[in-house]
Amino acid sequence: MRRPHRLIPDNTLFLLAEGYAWLPARFRRTDRQVVRTRLLGKPAVALRGPDAVRFFYGEGHVQRRTALPEPVLSTLFGHGSVQTLDGHAHRVRKELFMTLLDDPEGIDGLVAHVRAAWDELVRSWEQSSRVVLFDEASRVLARGVCRWAGLPLNDADADHLARDVTAMVDGFATPGPRHWRARAARRRQEAWVAGLVSEARARSSGQDGGPPARSAVAAVARHRDADGRPLDPRTAAVELLNIVRPTVAIAWFVTFAAHALHRWPEHRERLASGDDAFATAFADEVRRFYPFAPFVGGAAVRSMRWRGERIPGGALVLLDLFGQNHDPGLWDEPYRFDPGRFDPARFAAGGTETAPDVLVPQGGGDPRTGHRCPGERITVEVLKVLAVRLARLRYHVPPQDLDVPLRRVPTRPRSGFVIGGVHAAPAPRGTGAHRAS
Template identity: 55%
Template sequence: MPDSTAPLLLKGYAWLPDLRRRAHDVPAVPVRLLGKRGTALHGKEAVDFFYDEKHVRRHDAMPGPVLDTLFGRGAVHTLDGEAHRARKALFLDTLKDPARVAALARKAQEEWDRAEADWRGRDRVVLFHESARVLTRAVHDWAGVPLPADEEEATARDLVAMVDGFATVGPRHVRARLARKRQEGRLARLIGELRSAGLPPEPEHATIARAVAAHVDADGRRLDPHTAAVELLNVLRPTVAVSWFLTFSAHALHRWPEHRALLAADERHAWGFAQEVRRFYPFAPFTGGLAATDTEWGGVTIPEGSLVLLDLYGHDHDPDLWPDPYSFDPARFTREGVVIGRDDLVPQGGGDPAAGHRCPGEDITLALLAALVPRLARLPHEVPDQDLSIPLSRVPTLPRSGYVMERVRAEAPAPVG
């Protein structure tokens, strides 16, 4: 079987859907990546199979370059069984609490309003970079992580770099590694300071930073400072990564401006719009693990220890799940009688977040988008000529220009009466 590493790097998001088309859309396709045999899975039944620890494990599954950029060595993403459940509880307690999620959304709105006042005094604003700074300030304040004003821009740049460079080689990847090293060092020092100052007896009522510092793993021990820093980054970094979805939201509003009025008039439309942005635009192409035992799925034999990939981008554009999948239609989430199954939409993974490896931060992503996209829709600005194409060969991708805004103005007051 030929190795597909080079085609993956060349095609990006299109690689796995193209592979499946050539195989006549079968649910399981043999692959080889980085010289390692594997199987790529597609479909709702594949989601159940992939997130069952009897079939797929995470330990030793993540390539070193991904750990050294995106997730970090020793992260919750690399654990299985009781070790995973004990560590995951830390994230479920902090990221699935509706009050905490709402508090972060409010802080993000406050930081957006501050930033918007600044944008009105500038000739040009690149939304992707500015939204990353907004989210960096908001999540640090919310998580209880000090961030001096003169470090805001560099920290935002590092948090973006860790996401931007995980799936490539060359300068982007080097920047991501260096960014992670800097941020892990900064947060490990903070963990040490928090522990030296004393921790609250009930960490679930503490800030996120203090909860991480106080967390006790399945072995009855606190996380070492490096691993605690890794997990604190796994709260900060994904929150700042919502800047990708905010930029895609601006792209959608530019292409389909009729949604501006709908966002202003109907709060539920903001939720549907956020869901459709996550479905429509490319975020993660696939996720992976290792076969826990010799098994078979979709007519393909899967040997123990081989790669198992779950198609995410293709799943979210599957016409059997999403009629007319390349039409941007937020109403598909809000129409009367619509029921979206747990594993119908998987831009950030599938399965049960409480029992498996699904991202526990989806509620935060949705809350931030629902809170900020209406502000973006109401923001008067001009869109100069720029390259708004979205290259599917680049992972993670983005409109090439980052969405440039000019002549940002104050929102017109609502009419009286």
């Protein structure tokens, strides 16, 4: 007889204690297609695999409006954000993001600003005996995205914004001081950006010191929702932060890229060479291998079945992103860091290209119609350009705690990845420019 849900113990504390390992461990313990559990007192059903991705993102299966817990809204996403919308209202709001973020010219512009910010800041690292790469990468990204988005910030303000938006990401999943810092950071930045939006609306776009007409600030300020109304300044601020915050969060992947180059230095030379296909493969393997978003969730809109398994109406449906990216049924030796698994040269030699909805670090399905991340192309392009710069940089890695604890969400190397002896001149090819000590 199938166990009724009320007998399944609540797993919230296990999730907090086990972090990324929580769902994969439960999938390992069952021979069924789903994991049944409870979170925050609600029944929850976890799925994974490409078919599960298509089901999860399929029209009318799960909705987000009631699914996101208040602590996540008050830190990571913001109340009233695109993440909380469903159906037509979601599509209209999502179009705003797709127009800004999925446009090749826009992506090139952002990459150029980030590259310039790196080149500016790298000089100051040469003056310092010890640089925490995570902190510096977040400053680079904050300066780049603010300039691109048309946010009028001086460098000190951009550094402050970098600290606040990384705090929002760092504290969303943990009770205690990290969480309170995240709430305070969101309150502060929403109030400040809402003021900018009101100012931008008061001035005509492109004139009188208003934001450039094609900037993200101008686009958000003039956006009209499904009801035909402009966003109130607070919601406009939430959506601008929905561009700034995740762009700065690429610092997590930049830090992981440094970790990967340190652990597997054999990739450094090919990455430094500017081989674009390899840089893409390296970025995809960083996004697959290292833990960032553990899972995504929504509420079942009605009672449904998936592969014969009943999903009760209103239950939380979780898609196990981290578990899927490490599922041995989908990936050969999933715990081996191997950019070659995404290398087109390998496909040309008879390997198989990764099928859609298999690699899911930023969600799956169609980003226009569903909630898949609209910033995935930006993430890959920005990560590529910074990983190549990192591979060309000369530095040493002093002794430090490089452990990446799976219990912590989001995680990163404990030290933040400290480097010293930085020398920004491009290293001559083939000289083994990187020294690890």
